[in-house]
Amino acid sequence: MEILIDTILLVLLMITGFSIVRMRSLLAATMLTSIYSLLSASLFVVLDAVDVALTEAAIGAGISTILLLATIALTTDREKPPQRTPMLPLIVVIITGMALIYGTLDMPHFGNPQAPVHLHVAPAYLHDTPGEIGIPNVVTSVLASYRGYDTLGELAVIFTAGAGVLTLLGYRTRGGNSMDPGIRKLLILRVIGKLFFPLILLFALYVQFHGDYGPGGGFQAGVIFATGFILYALAFGLGNAQRLIPHQLLRIMVAFGMLLYIGVGIESMLLGGKFLEYNVLADDPVSGQHLGIILIELGVGITVASVMLMIYYVFRSRQPEGDL
Amino acid sequence: METVIYILSWIFLLGGAIFLLVGAIGILRFPDFYTRLHAVSVCDTMGAGLVLAGLMLQGGFSLVTVKLLLIFYFMIFTGPTAVHALAQAALQGKLKPVVDEHEQQ
Structure with missing residues (x-):
């Protein structure tokens, strides 16, 4: 059951993340960022990290949304279309992401009581x-x-x-x-x-x-x-x-x-x-x-x-x- | 008695889930902003209210009930207010509601 909730929340997080990247309207992107924070807060609750969840809900979904909206009110709510195709950044991101995933292979499994963090x-x-x-x-x-x-x-x-x-x-x-x-x-x-x-x-x-x-x-x-x-x-x-x-x-x-x-x-x-x-x-x-x-x-x-x-x-x- | 409460709580929970589902379908299917707001407002009054009532019955009478009641109190005020603010903002931004042209002719 918990795995099911985790999976759904993580999938929603991914969808929100991709939507934020694809969104040209900064106002909508701000709202999606707020949703992203709320989803992470729920994920923290599932992981029993209630303090972190409270922080994430208050700061991520609450105040940072307000500050972003205030910034948008000062500047503009449209993202400028990119000048050139973002191929190089994409390659950098893919390589970094793959390196990070490779790095997680050595990490102990989630919830493993023998993990170094639980022993130190x-x-x-x-x-x-x-x-x-x-x-x-x-x-x-x-x-x-x-x-x-x-x-x-x-x-x-x-x-x-x-x-x-x-x-x-x-x-x-x-x-x-x-x-x-x-x-x-x-x-x-x-x-x-x-x-x-x-x-x-x-x-x-x-x-x-x-x-x-x-x-x-x-x-x-x-x-x-x-x-x-x-x-x-x-x-x-x-x-x-x-x-x-x-x-x-x-x-x-x-x-x-x-x-x-x-x-x-x-x-x-x-x-x-x-x-x-x-x-x-x-x-x-x-x-x-x-x-x-x-x-x-x-x-x-x-x-x-x-x-x-x-x-x-x-x-x-x-x-x-x-x-x- | 316990069985009755248990069944009743699940009726509330499932009822709330149905309202939430209907609201979500409404957001996707309704033609314009104002009707979509109408669908949303069903979500956070009836949907969330019924789910909270179901949870209260599940939890039994304790401090949790008080906290859920506070959340309910919070929801019944903030939900309609948020919808009102959205509709007001849309109206001030000169967003016209979609009207059925067949009936007008």
Whole structure:
């Protein structure tokens, strides 16, 4: 049964992929990309990787679609026809693909318990998490504690992306008339937007602080938070959203989340541990771990949410009045 | 009693599946955008609603039921809203519905 579901999902993924390549309308391609992400999210659920599925659904199907649509609104929705026949790229892709498939021949079979990935550190994580960290969700303990350095790196990537967008595009303050109509004139969308805005924020908080016990955590929560505010900006206009969260505040928040993460690391160094060794943060190691994980997840959530919202603000601020 | 619930849940699930199938056929077969939207809206109200009801009966009364209810609540609001937004956008983009020319003549 599971193989059947896997096969159907993978076939659908392939069809979507080919459609994206063949599509000339960028708007349709964006929608297909969103479907692609949703299909991969379902595949991750089938593979029991619920945390990854949540991330993929929130980021891939949610926010990246919005950002792509904002980009299309800034540029154009037609792909330029290629100048010459793409034979050389096709040959390169085919050779690379064949090399990759050849590479998978040496890999252990899917689900093989003897695979190196299941023998190296994973058993230690699974075995030690209840005693050392004391939280049920092993994914969070790996992500936030055992592999805290990697997560700091990922956060730095998102931080850099936000800084890059801000440097390249710049934020344009609209002179005087910042009250763009948004979709305010459409009553139904406005009412539904108002109805769901608090629920989305509540769900984001749940995902943020329930990350120790169930699927979720800073990355997912941050994106859901940003989506809530983007919905608000769509329903009530960019001007009102910026009165709620000003752009200057976002810039501070972007840095604050990152600094909170690094600060937890430095604090644990000051208390005599290693960088990001949470054991020393409280009297006993397990509550120290809890405290550290909650703090760094909060840092991740703040930075992710503000980077996403800032990118959206920057894109929208460059749009001519009255669009979207 | 359990058998009744079990059978009832499968009736809901299969009913939902039929609605989804009909909606999918409608998307492919209907002539223009507005009628296709009509087919889609069947999918996410009746189709998804019945499937969720069937799943609730399968899962028994627990936290899962509450979560499914929340999903249902979410679906009944977002589905029609999305269809409304699409139709509104099409109308503003000056997309004309296809009308049967034989009846007009």
